[in-house]
Amino acid sequence: MPNKIFKNWWEKVKSNYFQEFILLIVLLVLGTVFSILTDTFLTIPNMLNVLLQISIIAILGFGVTIIIISAGIDLSLGSVMALVGMGTAAILTSSVPSIPLSIMGGLLIGGAVGFVNGINVAYIHLPAFIATLAMMSIARGIALVVTNAIPIYNLPESFLFLGSGFIWGIPTPIYVMLALFFILDFILRSTKFGRYTYAIGGNEEATRLSGINTNRYKLLVYIVGGICTGVAGILFTARLGSGQPTAGVGYELDAITAAILGGTALFGGSGNLIGTLIGAFVMGVINNGQALLNISSYVQYIVKGIIVIIAVGVSTFRYLSGK
């Protein structure tokens, strides 16, 4: 009997969560290696440190996962994050330095940029790659122009708590990351919006011909993605302690990598947030372990690339050979 239960469980894992399963094995192997080679790797403070370091990438990753599930892409994340940071910092150093207002402002900027991306993709029918590539440039430009390329310092201490504070010994960004994970995962699983996101990514025309306003939902997808970027931008600014117009370069690629590692298919229609979360964690572990081993950060880039090829390659190979 237990054998049968195990078999059923394994069937389910194999068909629905294979990529996550591979990732967990990768994680296990890496974890073992790092634990043997260093004394510091497998300690609670270090694990919390890893989680803290991945929180921003994971949050960006959640947003971009939803966008990729809808068969879109967002390359503007990194720049928009900088723009959000500048906006938030600007409000905090203005004549009304209210923290709630600055957070609202940051989310609004993220959402607004997502809205523009969504309009371009859903209604003007620009390819998502082009629309968000252009936005990557525009958002960075605005962040630089508005502030004259000068970072904004002297943010209030209470705001910095969001990025570098602790609650019950755990860094604040980890709470935000987990909260956002549960909310978005629930939305994706249990709402009409979530269902339609998968449907649009799986077959947009069939979805439209099922009497669904696909354009509206695509727009919504980008707005949700933009809000995630807003959250990430606020946390990032609070961690840095300043608004940096040049912040976040290349973050979009890390976020997309986390999603892909987690099993989200680039052509849309499948994927989930738990995969992205694990994906981001694996990336964090790789960076952290190598840092502990004093491996040069240049080498770390190479290792990261190789891990992506292996982890995604295994499941692609399985997919093709299963055909």
Place this chain on the structure above:
Amino acid sequence: MDNDNILVMKNISKNFPGVKALDKVDFFVQKGEIHGLMGENGAGKSTLIKILVGAYTPERGGEIWFKGNLIQNNSPILSKKLGISTIYQEFNLIPQLTVGENIFLHDYPIRRGLVDWKKLYRESKRFLYEVGCDIDPSLKVKNLSVAQQQMVEITSIISQNAELIIMDEPTAPLTKREIDILFNLIHHLKKRGITIIYISHNIGEVLTLADRITVLRDGKVVNCLTAKDLDQYKLIELMVGRTFENTFPPRHGKPKNEIILSVKNISDGHKLKNISFNLRKGEVLGLAGLVGSGRTELLRAIYGADPGISGEIKLNGKLIRIASPKEAKQNGIGLLPENRKEEGLIPLMTVQQNICLAAIDKVQHFGLVSNKKETRLAKNFVTKLDIKTPSLAQLVVRLSGGNQQKVVLAKWLAEGTPIIMLDEPTRGIDVGAKYDIYVLIDQLTLEGISIILITSELPELLALSDRILVMHDGRVNGEFENEQFETKKIMACAFGTIKNGGDMSES
């Protein structure tokens, strides 16, 4: 006796996890014959062909002999090299290139290190001529009709010295007239000594075309017979394994007098020209016409699927505006689109999710999708339509064509629209599933649902419709009530040789 067999497949078995797709199949094809390969979906036709071309490896003990030689380590490249080629439903052509370039794609003629364009076009013209089609090789493939593209594909294969050509449902995208041209071409190829394996669901086609027919059922060869010794009933019996008294079920529903949908002067400024008609409650209104006559466009226009439509649509006497599929759905109109794979299904979603896609508002609970309600709704229709699936959580892409089509239908039944438009609901599905859909159409009209039906199989249209509109060149060119159905007249209207009630002398 096996001496003139060009192909011998012996003791071929293929197991997939949980399924025995082929079980010790012996398949013989004689040189120069047209050999029909028939069977319901899932009978093992495609698996057998995939093994033949080397896409699948058979289980141990299976042998393939081609022209007297045992094929070892078969692969798609090897089989093609040996002279075995397949015409699939999707063509292997590159639309942006010219006909000549496509024909020689495998091996451009080279002169001094550069492509010898002169030779390429001269040779492709010669090949086209040999195959018997008159297409300018310098045209771009994307500008050709589907039928012409198919000919280019065939020509390309011939130019690569194919001796055995497998055709998989080659007539599915063609009009009646184009089918005739294709048949001529096939006979032409036969005369040149080329052997053809012809796979089709269309029993009539196979019977007229094939010399011999092999029937597969549940992965086994039922029989291999000379086509002359068969008729359609015998063939169906062999395929299904039970006798079919009637190909079509009796029609019970009767349309009421009440007009539910009234369409007036629908135009799209392009193909559709001032189309008007009424649909009665509980009626099956058949649309006849050639491919390209605007039938699909008409349904899409009513459904709001394409922009730029003018005209009036009245629902129960009330003028409505339909600018999008969403508004059509809200007004109670559903559409089963022509291509179920591209327009009907979300392949990566489960059977349950596909069935509930249009009706998602019905399975919500406090604004959230309720799994319980969804399961109940989907289960209901899986039972009602006899959809064969191991579970509701099965990905819809894994189902057979007939069951996929039933899922698309279930999507609209779940939503419960009083008007359902069916565009080629039985295309490419097996006899059993077809029959189920016929019964279902009748049953739906009994429930008061009104149906507009497009099908290119005329007998089907005649048997199911209460009334038939014939379209020609974007216009309604004839209308027939059930008692006056006459194949000849309907076809003549479709070809545009007569108008409704016009006498046949013109044709």
